Amino acid sequence: MDELQRICISLFGCMAVLLSAVNAFSPNVDSEFTFLLPAARTECFYQTAIHNGSIEIEYQVIAGAGMDVDFSVISPQGIHLISEFRRSDGVHMVEPTEAGDYQICFDNTFSRFSEKMVFFEVIMDNQANDVGVDDEWAGLGEPESLLEYKLEDIRETMDSVHRRLERSRQMQTVLRAFEARDRNLLEDNLWRVSFWSCVNLLVMLSVALTQVYTVRRLFDDKRRVCS
Template sequence: MRYYFVLTIFSCVFAYEKDLTFSVQAGKTDCFYHKVLPNEVIDLEYQVIDATHGELDISFQLADPVGRIIVADYKKSENAHRHTAALNGDYRFCFDNTFSTFSQKTVFFDLMIDTEENQDKEYDEDKEMEFGANSAESYMMRMRDISESVSRVRDNVSTARRLQELHSAHEARDRNRAEEMCAKVMTWSMVQIVLMMTVGATQVFFLKSLFEDRGSSSYKKLIPGLGSQ
């Protein structure tokens, strides 16, 4: 009987969680689907961490199984949403990059479907049945305390994990920006070096020509046909 209670306690703290990083091509829309039961909580976060050109932004939509739009974001770099499902079915998560002509966006997406409320309800029903079957009230109270402690630990660990993933996404975005800025600085520096060498060589050539004989062919070499006029 004790094994049964322990199994029930640990089964009530599990929830679905998934994070992924993907690319949305310019002018395209990528959608994901996940089945959600009524009264389950949809907790999601997304962030644009890289773009080939332009701003780090994307449009987002969350739709229920009948196609009704629940959440709609337009051209945002990051956002977080929490929604309690009212219908049973596949919910749609779409990332829209159709407003971009050339820029490909890299998006970090974290989704968690929390089933704790439903599982806690099942646990309460099992507990009531056991109360009716025996009088071990103190034992059930201890099991309830253990269940609450495990739930708190699960929540704290899940929160810490999501914060680490979010900080990792911020770090990836900042690194991409720094690398892009470094590439621009290097390109502009090379252009400036070539321009300075060209200007310097031209100045040396004309300065040298000032000290040569005016009757020499320096200007004739520079401007063909000058001496024939």
């Protein structure tokens, strides 16, 4: 019975991951994603965009030897808009966008043994949606006053609060990625320091024992007195 429950939980977990992956890159939705890029592999993601919008892409390598990947963005027409090589992070803006699927690729083929953990965020800004929201606000009516506030003032205030909250969320996500990257760097550096400290200690002990042995050999009189 316990085995059956574990299998059911695993299936539900897989379904949740698939649904989140599908929703993460749906059009008109900001998304962030962290994935493991194997050695000698290339991973590409697709983001749907509308005409005359904008896409902001920010990425960071948060774990892996070298902390670097190759990055590229390809337009729906197959044109390489952005290409970077052996970079650990970057921020890029594509505007105005074409209608179609943009290809976001991370390349680790130059590394034969080391896998990389990559975090990236896609921020969508669609002017058509903003216009639709404005039309909805405009169609609510034309009251002279609403609790001594104009409808336009309320809309501007709510839009400002929404933008600031969204920007705060994005900054917190980026700071978490920076924290994970710094932690991995510290752990990697700690391992290196510990390893080379042990090597230096072994070398010092070997040198000390060699010196003691050499000095004792110098004072060791091997001559024998014949009777």
